[in-house]
Amino acid sequence: MRHTVYLVHYMSNGTQNGAEVFENLRLELRRGCLTLAVLTQLRTERYGYTLRKALADDGLEIDEGTLYPLLRRLESQGLLVSQWREEDKRNKRFYRLSEMGTTVLQQLLYEWGRINSSLERILQEA
Amino acid sequence: MELLDSYLRAVRRYLPRSQRDDIVAELRDELHQQIDTRQEELGRPLRDTEEMKLLKDYGDPMTVARRYRQNDRSLTIGWELIGPELFPMYLIILGLNLSLALGFTVLIFLYLRQPLGLWVLFRTGLIQVLVVTLTFTILNLIRRKYPQPWYYPPAELATMIPIAPWCSISGICIWSVFSLWWTLVPVYPNLLFGSAANSLALAPAWHRFFWPILLLLAAGIAQRSVNLARPKWSSLLPISRLVINAVALGLQYPMIKSFPYVLVAGAAPDAAHAKQIADAFNGTILWGVLSWMWIYHLISVAIYAWYSAPHLRRWLQRRHQAIRMTQEINGVL
Numbered sequence: 005m006r007h008t009v010y011l012v013h014y015m016s017n018g019t020q021n022g023a024e025v026f027e028n029l030r031l032e033l034r035r036g037c038l039t040l041a042v043l044t045q046l047r048t049e050r051y052g053y054t055l056r057k058a059l060a061d062d063g064l065e066i067d068e069g070t071l072y073p074l075l076r077r078l079e080s081q082g083l084l085v086s087q088w089r090e091e092d093k094r095n096k097r098f099y100r101l102s103e104m105g106t107t108v109l110q111q112l113l114y115e116w117g118r119i120n121s122s123l124e125r126i127l128q129e130a
Numbered sequence: 131m132e133l134l135d136s137y138l139r140a141v142r143r144y145l146p147r148s149q150r151d152d153i154v155a156e157l158r159d160e161l162h163q164q165i166d167t168r169q170e171e172l173g174r175p176l177r178d179t180e181e182m183k184l185l186k187d188y189g190d191p192m193t194v195a196r197r198y199r200q201n202d203r204s205l206t207i208g209w210e211l212i213g214p215e216l217f218p219m220y221l222i223i224l225g226l227n228l229s230l231a232l233g234f235t236v237l238i239f240l241y242l243r244q245p246l247g248l249w250v251l252f253r254t255g256l257i258q259v260l261v262v263t264l265t266f267t268i269l270n271l272i273r274r275k276y277p278q279p280w281y282y283p284p285a286e287l288a289t290m291i292p293i294a295p296w297c298s299i300s301g302i303c304i305w306s307v308f309s310l311w312w313t314l315v316p317v318y319p320n321l322l323f324g325s326a327a328n329s330l331a332l333a334p335a336w337h338r339f340f341w342p343i344l345l346l347l348a349a350g351i352a353q354r355s356v357n358l359a360r361p362k363w364s365s366l367l368p369i370s371r372l373v374i375n376a377v378a379l380g381l382q383y384p385m386i387k388s389f390p391y392v393l394v395a396g397a398a399p400d401a402a403h404a405k406q407i408a409d410a411f412n413g414t415i416l417w418g419v420l421s422w423m424w425i426y427h428l429i430s431v432a433i434y435a436w437y438s439a440p441h442l443r444r445w446l447q448r449r450h451q452a453i454r455m456t457q458e459i460n461g462v463l
Contacts (some may be wrong), residue, residue, distance in 0.1 A: 052156060053163040068160055069189055072153075073197040086157075097156050 043116040144195030144215040292361035301354040309347040327406035331395040335388035368437035379427035
């Protein structure tokens with residue numbers, strides 16, 4: 005009886021950990037992709053709300069709590085520039101790629117392409 | 131937009147100081163957009179409850195602010211003791227406590243003309259560091275487990291929040307026991323004096339203020355009973371307590387002037403000893419209760435006035451609308 009209890013306990017813990025590990029890895033994977041997606045979208049000037057809509061329309065949902073701090077971080081890293089402007093009688097902060105951001109984006113896209121093709125080759129071999 | 135302003139104020143409190151205005155302005159725009167989109171979907175303005183839900187879904191203020199503080203300093207020893215949103219406040223309080231504690235220690239030692247060793251200062255400082263760190267660690271733990279309700283301070287939302295039953299029930303229990311004790315003291319003085327009841331007597335001041343205080347206690351119990359039956363009558367709580375505390379505040383001066391409150395009984399077996407006990411009672415009532423009670427009532431009056439304001443504002447708005455509608459109807463007729 006005692007053995008059964010231990011086994012069930014171990015299994016339930018194992019399943020939970022698996023889900024947690026997957027969630028952490030998924031978030032890690034997503035984090036890098038989101039940065040790339042945001043930088044790509046900001047080749048055209050946008051403000052937060054329209055950027056989020058544009059990403060969502062392309063199938064990449066991102067909540068505001070993640071997007072705005074990410075925009076700030078990218079701006080503090082010098083990859084984005086922003087400007088407050090009035091639109092529809094409301095002040096909005098418009099973001100776009102900086103010069104440095106454009107260069108970094110090109111490098112990142114090249115890297116992304118390289119990783120992607122490597123991964124496809126690995127998957128085909130598997 | 132009363133709710134939105136309240137929400138943004140709550141978020142602002144935890145944001146990095148240098149970026150507060152900027153972040154809040156951006157959050158305001160984002161939330162306005164969301165409200166507009168929802169209104170377009172519904173084809174009507176959002177109700178307060180719907181707006182409240184939208185803001186709740188956005189996240190509790192501390193969590194929202196925390197996302198902007200990911201790279202800020204925190205206190206972590208294996209696991210997070212004090213998060214980045216509380217850390218600046220922790221430093222301020224710790225600095226303040228350390229300065230005051232060390233300053234007072236030095237002053238006391240100088241006053242007593244005692245030699246002041248480094249160990250004394252170190253021990254005082256260490257106690258402050260431990261106490262403040264422990265307090266903030268507990269606070270951090272509570273905040274993580276139970277996210278802060280964003281309607282703090284709740285004045286703006288008071289009209290929408292029903293009174294929690296536990297709040298009314300606990301108040302009824304506590305104040306009923308106190309009222310019963312207050313009612314019985316003139317009949318059974320040993321409830322106040324204990325074994326000294328034979329030597330002491332209540333002064334006339336006690337009887338003068340007996341009924342006003344009992345009525346105030348009864349009013350408090352009545353408010354809680356009504357709110358237990360009608361939790362949505364949320365305006366009753368601040369308004370009644372504003373009145374109760376204002377009346378209690380008004381009573382403080384005549385009560386202090388009515389010193390003494392306890393006398394030596396005529397039949398006291400040992401008059402000198404009885405006088406000592408009476409003095410102790412009078413001192414405790416005057417310095418232990420009445421001398422700070424007025425501060426408590428004053429603060430309560432200010433707080434409940436603040437809580438009553440939105441109810442009053444809403445009532446005036448409704449009244450204004452009703453008058454305007456009546457005028458429009460009269461115009462049509």
